Amino acid sequence: MDVNIPKIPIGEGVERGIEFLDSNFSFITKAMSKGIEAAIDVIIAGMTFVPPVLFILIVTALSWYLTRKKGVAVLSFVGLFLILNLGLWYPTLDTLALVLIATLFSMIIGLPLGIFAALNQTSYKITMPVLDFMQTMPAFVYLIPAIPFFGLGKVAAIFSTVIFSVPPVIRLTCLGIRQVPSELVEAADAFGSNPRQKLFKLQLPMATPTIMAGINQTVMLALSMVVIAAMIGAKGLGGEVWKAIQRLQSGAGFEAGLGIVIIAILLDRILQQVGRQRHEEVSKDH
Amino acid sequence: MSKIQIKEVYKIFGPDPKKAVQLLKDGMTKDELLNKTKHAVGVGGVTFDVKEGEILVIMGLSGSGKSTLVRCLNRLIEPSAGQINIDGVDIGSLNEAELRKLRQKKFGMVFQHFALFPHRTIAENAEYGLEIKGMDPQERRKIAIDVLAQVGLQGHEDSYPSQMSGGMQQRVGLARALALDPDILLMDEAFSALDPLIRSDMQDELIDLQDKVKKTIVFISHDLDEALKLGDRIVLMKDGKVVQIGTPEDILMNPATRYVEKFVEDVNLTKILTARHVMNKVKATGHIRNDGPMSALRKMRNNNFSKLFITRQDNTLVGMITAEKASEAQKRGDKDLTKIIEEDIITVTPDAPASELFEILHNLPYPLGVIDENKKLKGVIIRGTLLAALAEGGS
Structure with missing residues (x-):
């Protein structure tokens, strides 16, 4: 049976929409892209300016200060030294800078959206399906529209990374605020708190551990996306992996992959500890 | 003056509370309302004042x-x-x-x-x-x-x-x-x-x-x-x-x-309970022969009393003194309590039913002494202990 139903032009619609945006607005985004790229380069230059050994010591001290765990500090020291030894120092700094900048943007965008979704039922109902959509759409797809707007390079990488990694911050900020027991919210109301006081004195402090878990997830997602974004010229460790794939050098690919693993474990352990400490302050012997 | 006045307050949970309130006012019961219109009654027309x-x-x-x-x-x-x-x-x-x-x-x-x-x-x-x-x-x-x-x-x-x-x-x-x-x-x-x-x-x-x-x-x-x-x-x-x-x-x-x-x-034992059941032990009394104003005052202070029953050696009741009078007597330099004893006080017997005690205690400015047929002081009743005793008797 051959029923001839014409294809619904979803793809064509999206393409036309993006083309329209591209031809009318891309001069703005391209200009922004130049500015942001320059800023990123300054940050990376700043990081490379620090001698690697000093950098390693600073990170080790910082991880000890934040987590108070010997294991994490040792891991920082050994892990980063291994990276230095493998000759992956500068790609690692690139990756680290991209991840941190993308996370920063994700937080700037995600925290307010999460708060708004938690406090406003309509916004909640719109936000949640959009987040589901964003998280199930394959990450590669976000790379394509980034190019016409921002050109190949770091800014396009950050743009697609932010889109990919922002959902956990929004979701868990929202969840954390909604999880505050209604009796406590009622108590805050009974003492005449206005919505702002309620948010800053009760809801956000109580939601902090959950929000930290969201930020942790965001960092991990950002890291994985920054690697994928090597395909559109983000360089860094992902770039090394990408190079190794194209040249079929499994050894080099493994080394670069190892570098990513080290960075991921480091970021995860440090952030987890920070979140947990906050949590323990809140509920000491629970 | 009334601090809080509550007038005909309703709280209905459901899609159209206003209509439900009207239905309730028209005489529909809570259960009917729930079954027919899916409205739950939280508060169904309450009026009272808080002083x-x-x-x-x-x-x-x-x-x-x-x-x-x-x-x-x-x-x-x-x-x-x-x-x-x-x-x-x-x-x-x-x-x-x-x-x-x-x-x-x-x-x-x-x-x-x-x-x-x-x-x-x-x-x-x-x-x-x-x-x-x-x-x-x-x-x-x-x-x-x-x-x-x-x-x-x-x-x-x-x-x-x-x-x-x-x-x-x-x-x-x-x-x-x-x-x-x-x-x-x-x-x-x-x-x-x-x-x-x-x-x-x-x-x-x-x-x-x-x-x-x-x-x-x-x-x-x-x-x-x-x-x-x-x-x-x-x-x-x-x-x-x-x-x-x-x-x-x-x-x-x-x-x-x-x-x-x-x-x-469960609590309403007022009819079967008597003074005997609800009275408390007398924690301290003054002795007419031994105590002067000073020692009587000390006893009151130690027990947080403002009044003190005065008894004889054999525990028969003579009367009552107040802290005020006692301290006046002390200032005057009285050696004993005879001058300040109030002998005309209301007492009850251990068999007095609890239901009558409320009325007696109402406006009584001092604790109610319980004495037996030989005038011996058996116990004391104050309003709070009466209620507490009734409440405990019920549980």
């Missing part, structure tokens, strides 16, 4: 609408119909900002499960209301430390709620409410989550505290013993409606309906 400075206990089983009603008083729950006046101001007419001001100024609330903020220290919890008001940190910390001392929690300022027992947590809850120095305390099953011994202590302390602070207290309870012990008046609710309003004596002696009767059945 300045009294403890009013709103009592009822779960689902009777008592917690909903108390939340209507500060509009944590918006009533569907009716009017609530606080100091003559209709609170339904206030906008959001005015309502917040009212809550900050007039209301302190204490919750069943304490509702302390777990991320704040005890002192930070206690000063929450003041912080909301915008008081500066040093001033509010001072007040917080004061009220915490008032509820017996000095030295715990920097602990966290999770480090404290239930009883201590609820003291913090009370301190948080008192810190604002509100006119009205709303206590929603405040002691229900505590174990019985601690609950009883907290009740005693609340009564003591009330003697000092003289707030208007609306206390929600499902426990008749608690209601009898604390309440100057009791409002008994069932199915969102008021069944009876009255003093503990009224409720016990003249139950308005079968429902109240059943409720107080």
